[in-house]
Amino acid sequence: MAKIAFIADTHYGVRNDSPVFYDYFKKSLDFFYDILKQQNIKHVIHLGDLFDRRKYLNFHTAKRCREDFLETISDLVDETHIIAGNHDIYFKNTHIVNCLDEVVGNRYPNIKIYTNPQIINIDGLDIQLLPWIMESNEEESFKAIAESKAEILIGHLEINGFELLKSIISEHGYEPSMFSRYDSVFSGHYHHKSSINNIHYIGAFAEYTWSDYNDPRGFSIFDTETRKVEFYKNPHSIFNMILYDDKRDTELHKKDYSHLKDTYVKVVTVNKDPYLFDLFIDTLYKVSPIDITIIEDVNNFTDTEESMNIDEAEDTPTILNHYIENLTLPVNNDKMKDFMRQIYNEAISIESM
Secondary structure, eight states: OOEEEEEOOOOBTHHHHOHHHHHHHHHHHHHHHHHHHHTTOOEEEEOSOSBSOSSOOOHHHHHHHIIIIIHHHHHHOSEEEEEOOGGGBSSSSOOSSBHIIIIITTSSTTEEEESSOEEEEETTEEEEEEOOOOTTTHHHHHHHHHHOOOSEEEEEOOBTTSEEETTEEOOSSBOGGGGTTSSEEEEESSSSOEEETTEEEOOOSSOOSGGGTTSOOEEEEEETTTOOEEEEEOOOOSEEEEEEETTTOTTGGGSOOGGGTTSEEEEEEEEOOHHHHHHHHHHHHHTOOSEEEEEOOOTTOOOOOTTOOTTOOOOHHHHHHHHHHTOOOSSOHHHHHHHHHHHHHHHHHTOOO
16 A cells, blocks of 8 residues: 655746745745645645746746755655646647756656656556646657556646636636546646546645635545545645734733734735734734735625635635625626636736735
């Protein structure tokens, strides 16, 4: 029996190679390594998008990825397999230029990289690896999907009908029936963790934009004997929201907010006494968050539960949904929801630091 750790979509260099995300990743990876050691795991599969940018790589990003991930994982486990994701490949129609060849290559004896389909065997179990499908490997990939002797497929796939981000359903990609012959399919690419029948998106390893707020991130461990997979939530969050209401609690400025150090914080104000609110904001600044945004419009943040936790405000996509549901529109409300979610996530993805 062997256990295999699945990790996906690390996106090194995210947010314009922000240094604060290097440190956030390091804390998250330390948690990952602790679990590997505790469970004596010797096999890791990275399901694509090791790096964030297709076109170029920042030297500092390359250094931190080498030090914090590649060298560490190489020393810690017996084998690491990394498949190419769409963000790892320079061209959109051929994998001939990719960051895995240029940055990882043959530099680490127990790290193997894949840009074409290949079967690997771990503990007697055949696993079909399927990197990002594009023109240059499409024929070989389709042949592997249809004819592989493996019962498990691991890829970086774009499959129709799954949530690519929370509340945003993909309406394009391969049909799920294409993979019905496999007992289990595990994939990177979509950052929201979800499962439908035999297909499982394991979700991104960490948070990258505000659209990731309150959406669990982490990694999974697969047991080759039982075929069961267990998800481990990343305990570190870089995006946090606080609902401020000093009519409910006049002691908010005295609470411990040390967990918000080096994170982005949104404060949604419901009721505030100016003096108490200033004390609260001073308390927040003392723990050194990256940024504090104060939202004064509380029309969409109503709550009737007296015991509501201060960190459980609704996320923006949910607020948009509720707002649209109450409108009379000349178009289908569900289509408007999809449209607004896409606009929201496009805006989030280019949010300035």
